[in-house]
Amino acid sequence: MMDRPWLSSYSPGVPADIDASQYASLVQLMEESFQKNADRTAYSFMGKEVSFGQTDSLSRAFAAYLQGLGLAKGDRVAIMMPNVPQYPVAVAAILRAGMVVVNVNPLYTPRELEHQLKDSGAKAIVIIENFANTLEQCIANTPVKHVVLTAMGDQLGLLKGALVNYVVRNVKKMVPAYKLPGAVRFNDAVAQGTRGTLKKPDIKPDDVAVLQYTGGTTGVSKGAVLLHRNVIANVLQSEAWNHPAMGKVPAGEQPTGVCALPLYHIFAFTVGMFLSLRTGGKLILIPNPRDLPAVLKELSKHTFHSFPAVNTLFNGLANHPDFLTVNWKNLKVSVGGGMAVQGAVAKLWLDKTGCPICEGYGLSETSPSASCNPVTNTGYTGSIGLPLPSTYMKLLDDDGNEVPHGQPGEIAIKGPQVMAGYWQRPDETAKVMTPDGFFKSGDIGTVDERGYFKIVDRKKDMVLVSGFNVYPNEVEDVVAGLDGVLECAVVGVADDKTGEAVKLVIVRKTPELTETQVREFCRANLTGYKQPRVIEFRTDLPKTPVGKILRRELRDKK
DSSP, X not given: OOOOGGGGGSOTTOOXXXXXXXXXXXXXXXXXXXXXXXXXXXXXXXXXXXXXXXXXXXXXXXXXXXXXXXXXXXXXXXXXXXXXXXXXXXXXHHHXXXXXXXXXXXXXXXXXXXXXXXXXXXXXXXXXGGGHHHHHTXXXXXXXXXXXXXXXXTTSOHHHHHHHHHIIIIISOOSOOOOOTTOEEHHHXXXXXXXXXXXXXXXXXXXXXXXEEOOOTTSSOOXXXXXXXXXXXXXXXXXXXXXXXXXXXXXXXXXXXXXXXXXXXXXXXXXIIIHHHHHTOEEEEOSOTTXXXXXXXXXXXXXXXXXXXXXXXXXXXXXXXXXXXXXXXXXXXXXXXXXXXXXXXHXXXXXXXXXXXXXXXXXXXXXXXXXXXXXXXXSXXXXXXXXXXXXXXXXXXXXXXXXXXXXXXXXXXXSTTSOSEETTOHHHHHHHBOTTSOEEEEEEEEEOTTOOEEEEEEXXXXXEETTEEEOHHHHHHHHTTSTTEEEEEEEEEEETTTEEEEEEEEEESSTTOOHHHHHHHHHHHSOGGGSOSEEEEEXXXXXXXXXXXXXXXXXXXX
């Protein structure tokens, strides 16, 4: 196997490799945790704490209910919910019943939902009533036969639950009218399952655990097939990577993480929920990360140690007037993923919390974490860090050959966390997997002599100005450092003279910021061809529900 120059840059105590064979399945990992941590809090949600023991009995009952419907091992069950305690219960139940989790973005349109349900062949769905109307519009065209409906307050106890559900439905009017005849309520399904028994299926490491649909940035949304061993490996890799920092949590204090990223997103699913199960940690579930005052109010009630988030959320929180109502002193690990972390945001976060953002990198296809900056680093590196234990990365040219050292190339990843392929798409799988088992990411990167990888951009986000390559991430990172800029994004626009030109879209922090100031700043910091030809000010940028900026939409709205 190729050598790994990055190992010498690892934090002390991080192993070169992990042993994913210590668990035969995610079910074994979960059940070990349920028994070991039965009395500890697993999830905290709107003031209610759910223990590992409760998660165990609820998920066992729900798993028995699913089997009682006649669903068999390997059948796909979709989950369409925000971060509520029913989510982890449903995941545990589906896996314990020997079935496959299909994570669905709750903000999907009926068209997108129909595609995913049909493509995955899901026979059942667990859905929060807020989005039942979306399902109603497409269910007839899907294989779904069983619908389990839940509501925001279903796990908050009788009184509080009824109050929360009343407010969500009647005061905030967040539940559009729907008709789903035959749908069963979540709490009724659990009660029914309590009277049945769970038949324990024989689950092997190579059985499918999750179908994780990619954002579709490269066309039609595809399901990355993640096996039990893929997710187990990534959980153990992340645990080993974070240990130099998380090992400093005082003895007797339960490790606690903030789950503000949605659980349907693979980052929160693995590095939030499953890592927390593995470590016996408590997870603070945040149902709506866009409501910054509510996020900060919730966090002010807790002691917490880890916070995975995207650049947009770190930025929004750090700039919020209520930021210091929260005690950030116990924070040991802030992991940035999903999009590039900007230098200005990393600096502000470190100044305000004392905890550096370690930028990581990964994709749905890698369960997701492939590389990360060491948690012992304090400075901003502008890189995606080093490949995780048991992970190999290299840079390829368009013909699949490794590029000469110092040249940019497509990042290719090999490791136990890499997917088995795309669901029922051998053609698409063949396009991204090399003969020697590397997954081609579609991201263009460079690597330095210490083994730090840096993304210079996605293959198709690159702007070609008079034959010169301009990578939007670089320009955005520079502009983000200008006072008065809250957010920015760069896209290419057609230009008669240069083929393409750089367009910069800015959301201002202060209304005083002028185009002239921006141009002067760019002139001082960027070479001629990288400077924006077009500058546009907007009140906001189009984003995915995870907070990733949609450059594609900006490009389409030239």
